[in-house]
Amino acid sequence: MIKKDTWVQIKKTILEPEERTGNIPEETKKVPLLMWVKGHLQNDANLGDTVEIKTLTGRYETGVMVEANPAYMHTYGKFVPEILEIDRLLKKTLFGGESNE
């Protein structure tokens, strides 16, 4: 159970596939337009429940609760070793090889 007033994220369908505008690619037209927004939970509820939240600007939105205290999990990703090869190429061209660096 997630308590009222917890900071949560909800997900909501804004347009069903059949409501979408005509002027878009097929792969987009066959999926709904979705929205994610964060706010304070207005009543005790569980993840997956349809809930109401109050957003930072004081608006109310309803949708399916997907996360409580949603975290920032983005990173620099798995290391891409080609970047070191770029460095080697740059320095070799500019300085003419390791012995000149």
Place this chain on the structure above:
Amino acid sequence: MNNSYEAVMARKNEIMRKSVGIDYSLYEKKYINFDYEQMMNDCGFELDEIRKIQADSGVGQTPLKECKNITALARKISKPGYGARIFIKDEALNDSGSFKARRASISCYQAKKMGYKGVIAATSGNYGAAVASQAAKYGLKCIIVQECYDSKGVGQPEIIEKARACEAYGAEVVQLSVGPELFYKFLLLLEETGYFNASLYTPYGIKGIESLGAELIEDSIKLTGKEPDMVVVTNAGGGNLTGTARGIQQVTNKKIEVVGSSVNLLGLHMASDTDFNKKSFTTGHTGFGIPFLMNPDRSDVPRSAARALRYINRYVTVNQGEVFFMTEALSILEGIERGPAGNTSLAAAFSLAQELSEDKIIIVQETEYTSAGKHHQAQLAFARENGICIYFGNPQDEIPGKSIVFPEDISLLKAVDLDLEEIKEKYIINHIKGLKRMTKNDVEFLSKETNTSIDFVEKLLKQKNIEVEA
């Protein structure tokens, strides 16, 4: 109230008028022309006033830095005596980390002056954090509407980071999956809140960049004793280029070549749910650059103040691999770690510098902040996860959505010219479609819009059998 898609779109003009405070109909003239300069003048904000507002709000007066090692690298592969001096305007040092703070500063100042309680902007770019940051200074509430995820909920790393930045400045972030109907939710939010539409494309959003154009000239004179010969601008919606060129024109009479540059994303559809996460650049690319050049009024206001075709002298593309490569070069050779999208113009400048003699000056007019997600390392890792092939070879072989190609030899890094003449012709043809007659003012308008001669326009009109009223 009926909030169906059709009903909301039908209320578009009314919602816009209330949320921007500009009556665009005042500038509309018979048959197709509108008075661009009048619209720009009526909004006020002379250069000195812009500078004062920005100085008071953590924006502007960023340092211009000479990239001596990158210049030296360009000279290694140029013919003797060639390789212009490359300078970079470190716009990442504005509050919120990009030149977009300049645009946001005037929009938020205006919103506060007009008594709005808050601001809304539809943007997946650095403009979100810029508006959020400026709104924080003015005590305005702020909502940023982003296109962020595909329908499976997989987000673009750099847009996720931008959402975090917006939230760091206290904004509410509304995130949507892929599709142009974002505009529908945007209109609903404007209507619900009564906030100011801090569009990138109002006169305020463009005037704010004029200070950047002016600074480029002044900084160049301070550092080198002379004005630059070429300014390279990353081009997407056209505002950056328009504002920069207008600013330049206010402080010098010298004809400085203004070059637009975009990342080549040819073949990827901007409204495609499946293409969305196959691209490594979410802005500064041809998917925005070319359509907005051809039709600036496709923006979120009735008449865009960003009209790049009026000001652009040359338009080049660079590939994703080339921009990542130069982003790494900026870091490893100059000790300046910055976000990749802003370095689109750096990659172009590196190639263009080789066409100019050593005594010439070329300015890259922006950088942007970098962070988790918004970094070439993060974008390359994400590309690899999405099955994009990353290798060294000839960048001209890169296929957007399938490969990212780093130059195996630095001389292979080449900006590619787009045919501006053809773009201008298409612009005119698109705008005269279905017309039988036009006024002389229309002809003059098309000539100004495309920076072409009256003769050029009249020739096209004759071909299409359009009569010009006496």
